[in-house]
Amino acid sequence: MMNDGSGTSSDLGLLPSGAAKRLAVDQGASVFLSEDPTRGLFQVDKGRIRLVRHAADGRAVTLHVARDGETFAEASLFAERYHCDAIADLPSTVLQFDKALVLTHLAADPERAAHWIAHLSRQVQALRGQVAVLGLKSAGDRLLAFLRMQAGTGGTAVIDRPWKAIATELGLTHEVVYRTLAKLERERLILRDPDGRSIELRPDRSRRSS
Amino acid sequence: MMNDGSGTSSDLGLLPSGAAKRLAVDQGASVFLSEDPTRGLFQVDKGRIRLVRHAADGRAVTLHVARDGETFAEASLFAERYHCDAIADLPSTVLQFDKALVLTHLAADPERAAHWIAHLSRQVQALRGQVAVLGLKSAGDRLLAFLRMQAGTGGTAVIDRPWKAIATELGLTHEVVYRTLAKLERERLILRDPDGRSIELRPDRSRRSS
DNA sequence: TTTCCCATATGATCGAAATCATATGTGGGA
């Protein structure tokens, strides 16, 4: 297995261990470009890969930003050519899963296919959740929806990354997030642990959501 | 096949034709509830199904709203129990794809599995695009990004549904969409066909996107 | 034909989030 321990990728089970090729990509360099024949799909090991489409009016549209552990270009398995550029925002390493090899293994190994279907299903679920949160208009609603999702069935949301990153995911600025957290706490809707890494949701009487 | 022609669903190829069960769901009634043993996944034939999770603080969070032709609860194939409620916003009919049957057919038929993987991959792609658009802060940027996606490689975006629906997808009110369209046209960034169903993107000099 | 609903469209006002500024604490690296 080529993985030397420096990466963060989780095993997708898409191919036999070690069959993925590891590529280093300089900042600003491309993993693939639009119209290139599809070579396969990828997983970010470390770094950040931006998927960009060039529109007819000359402007670029970002379709996705893939971070550590995320897969991208999954649909290329079923296309002849890529339909966007994949550019490294940072110096990155990516794992390449060869298209023909993957298709062969998926066809031959139903369990592998099932794992991949499960992986994609979870992606769809998570993305729909994010879209739902972004559909809420007020910062308070978005933050509460996010915290409720984090908390799951329990009453406590654990915060595992900087609020700045969460602010971006919620489509808000970090200033608004800090302010809104303070406001929600003043209103007794949440209770922040002193360490700031866990938040208790308190039953509300009055507000409505979604 | 039970489909009597009244529905709008496209064939998913998940099961042999006719193996899906058609269910009628009254407005406000549930297709399934949280903690129910998973029976399978679903496709909206006609109507609108809302996926809702109940948080610990007693509030409800909408995870997704599935419309005509869309699938939902895909991940239930790999779970013992549902993790949210599926409630009909409108009187609806849905197709139920039995879990055990689907898993059997996916395992036995690699081509079927490949089709399903392709379907999920396209979903992921589309949702990531929507998230990227919702990540833009200004109405103008969102609208232009949307139009560029519609246009693809060509210079003309075809509008196939009411602007009100598009406004919702973009996380904007329809008023802002109409105003922004007018502004973009005044600025010569777009050119609306008189019939209002197609929009030409004009090369810009000055603005940057994404 | 007449009516009604809805998409399209635009104006006025308000409020919430973005922006710009600034401060503190903390952890890591030189």
Next chain:
DNA sequence: TCCCACATATGATTTCGATCATATGGGAAA
């Protein structure tokens, strides 16, 4: 040890989208 970078935090001001109001035209239904 001393910085420096960054997360956290809050204040002041501005801007832009939400909201409410109103108008018109077209298509479906009565």
